[in-house]
Each structure stands twice: as structure tokens, then as C-alpha cells.
Amino acid sequence: MAFSGGGGEVVHCDGADINSGEEDRAGMGGGERKGNDKAATPNRLQQKVILVPLDQKLDMLWSFIKAHLNSIILVFLSACKQVRFVHEAFKKLQPGIPLKCLHGRMKQVKRMFILQQFVEQRSVLFSTDVSSRGLDFNKGVDWVVQETS
Structure with a gap:
């Protein structure tokens, strides 16, 4: 990670x-x-860089998010299924910060709407590499987390 x-x-x-x-x-x-x-x-x-055993990666990510509730956090995951799974799982746990997800299987209009919401308020965006391609966030992103398998 x-x-x-x-x-x-x-x-x-x-x-x-x-x-x-x-x-x-x-x-x-x-x-x-x-x-x-x-x-x-x-x-x-x-x-x-933090080397985390595979069975503890989601725990570490959860702890990181809970420790940075007043931040704008961009989390890169490898696949659309991972993005959807982590987003839904963390949403059920209610971390105390808005959670959003973005991946290539979404329509362009929905992706742009989510990106606009993400930069306007403190939140966590779980994304595939779709958001790393040529996007410029007007307001700063406080943390970028690259989750690797």
C-alpha cells in the first residue's frame, strides 16, 4: 500500500x-x-510505502480512513469489482465521511458528477485508474492511497 x-x-x-x-x-x-x-x-x-499482509489490507485502509476523516482521500484499486466491493462494504460500516466510487464501467455523465462532488467536500473516492488519466483536481487532494493486490 x-x-x-x-x-x-x-x-x-x-x-x-x-x-x-x-x-x-x-x-x-x-x-x-x-x-x-x-x-x-x-x-x-x-x-x-507500507507493506501489509493481504489479509490485513482492508483493515489498514479502514484505519487510515478513520484517522483522516477531515481529508479528501483518493484510493486507487485495481479492478471495478474491487472498487464496488470496498465502497459497498465501507459504506455499510459508516466511517463518518462521505464515500464515493468511480470506475470505467460508469457512464461519463455519472463519472463527472461524482468527480465534482468529490472535490467540493471532504470525502473518500474509491477508483480504478480511470481517475488518474488526465484529470486535474482544482482543490487539493490530501491523500492518495495506491492499494495493490
């Missing part, structure tokens, strides 16, 4: 810890720009 968030102080996260001694190729080296590298991590972006 990878967490990214803007604001506060920059956390220097040495990618070598994650990549077993390899150079950090994911741009997680702490936000320093090297030369004219436009793909470098922005200075205010903090990135963290």
Missing part, C-alpha cells in the same frame, strides 16, 4: 530501503529535484 500526501514537512524516504539496495527509480527520494527532471517528486509531496 502506498500513501502520498501534500503539505507539512517533507519526509525523506530513502527508496533503497524499499528496493533492497537499488536506486530509487519511483521518484520517492524525498522531493528533491535533480537538474531539469520534470518527473521528480514535488517538494511538498510526502510518499510512504
Whole structure:
């Protein structure tokens, strides 16, 4: 599970810890720009990786959401079925923050409506990579969580 968030102080996260001694190729080296590298991590972006056993991933995600109820959180999941399942399960648990879901099987009009709602108030958006393609959120997203299988 990878967490990214803007604001506060920059956390220097040495990618070598994650990549077993390899150079950090994911741009997680702490936000320093090297030369004219436009793909470098922005200075205010903090990135963290947490390795979680498969049977505890939803528990960890739930705990993260409950700890950040006053935030705008974007959670990327791998498949439409995962998005629908996690959205419905968490909705029944009532975390105290609005939950939304977005995936490629939705009609474009509905996707745009959900995106508009997401950026207007603190909420959690569970999404496939459909929301990572060329979308620009006018208001800042506080946290991006990349849930991997």
C-alpha cells in the first residue's frame, strides 16, 4: 500500500530501503529535484510505502480512513469489482465521511458528477485508474492511497 500526501514537512524516504539496495527509480527520494527532471517528486509531496499482509489490507485502509476523516482521500484499486466491493462494504460500516466510487464501467455523465462532488467536500473516492488519466483536481487532494493486490 502506498500513501502520498501534500503539505507539512517533507519526509525523506530513502527508496533503497524499499528496493533492497537499488536506486530509487519511483521518484520517492524525498522531493528533491535533480537538474531539469520534470518527473521528480514535488517538494511538498510526502510518499510512504507500507507493506501489509493481504489479509490485513482492508483493515489498514479502514484505519487510515478513520484517522483522516477531515481529508479528501483518493484510493486507487485495481479492478471495478474491487472498487464496488470496498465502497459497498465501507459504506455499510459508516466511517463518518462521505464515500464515493468511480470506475470505467460508469457512464461519463455519472463519472463527472461524482468527480465534482468529490472535490467540493471532504470525502473518500474509491477508483480504478480511470481517475488518474488526465484529470486535474482544482482543490487539493490530501491523500492518495495506491492499494495493490
